[in-house]
Amino acid sequence: MQTTSPVTRTADSILSTNRVLRNTYALLATTLLFSAVMAVVSMAMNPPRGMSLVCTLGAIGILMFVLPKFENSAKGIGIVFLGTGLLGFGLGPMLNAYASLPNGSSIIATAMGGTGVIFLALSAYVLTTKKSFDFMGGMLFVGLIVVFGAAIINIFAQIPALSMAVSGAIVLLMSGFILFDTGRIVNGGETNYIRATVSMFLNIFNLFTSLLHLLGIMGDE
């Protein structure tokens, strides 16, 4: 018993990790697709900026307060789609603003492609090396708090250089969070695929919007 039990537990643990990983990527792919469809619908409808803000704030509220109550049941999947769909819909007016720039469609396509490459490369690195990046947790959360603080100041101060610095810092922090979150799934630190999907979706969403912002500023001579 003593010799077989640890082996069985390890095998179970590996199976469980693989299941979480598979379910996370399946749900992530469908939510990203759904969110993209909602963004396209929003671009076509071109809702007023207030509605876009309400959708984004509503999505944040749903993902922060409603989802934790349902994350262990099938209802959680519906709530993830609701939250990510609202986030996608909220992106519409911003995408329309970028699309109206002279090289707007090129900027949007580059930001999308860049986000995809960064996410796939960092995820592939963690999945192949199976390294844990838990040691980055403290630095990432403190970094995010500092960046959010700077972003709040810049909502009122509206300093272009600070805005660019915040976007650059978010790109780096979200890259770090992709390593951190993927490492936690691979090493069994995260066992709930709904929670893992939302974390990964928000990493990609924030990476895309910040990269879009950076390219929008830097792409303009």
Added chain:
Amino acid sequence: MDNLWFQIPVAIVMGFMIWRMIPAAKHWLKNGPKGSSKEWLNVSMLIGAVVLFVAFLITTVRG
């Protein structure tokens, strides 16, 4: 964002998110494992690669 009706709710929500993140930051700072210098070097190289890639994207967009 030039309208206070947009600025204030966004600032409040972001402030609230900071407030919600503080316990997680404290938890990871207190209980999280400490990385070795080799692990931090590894992360620095990965993040450095992201920086170079973003710089490449910027030059692509500038044409």
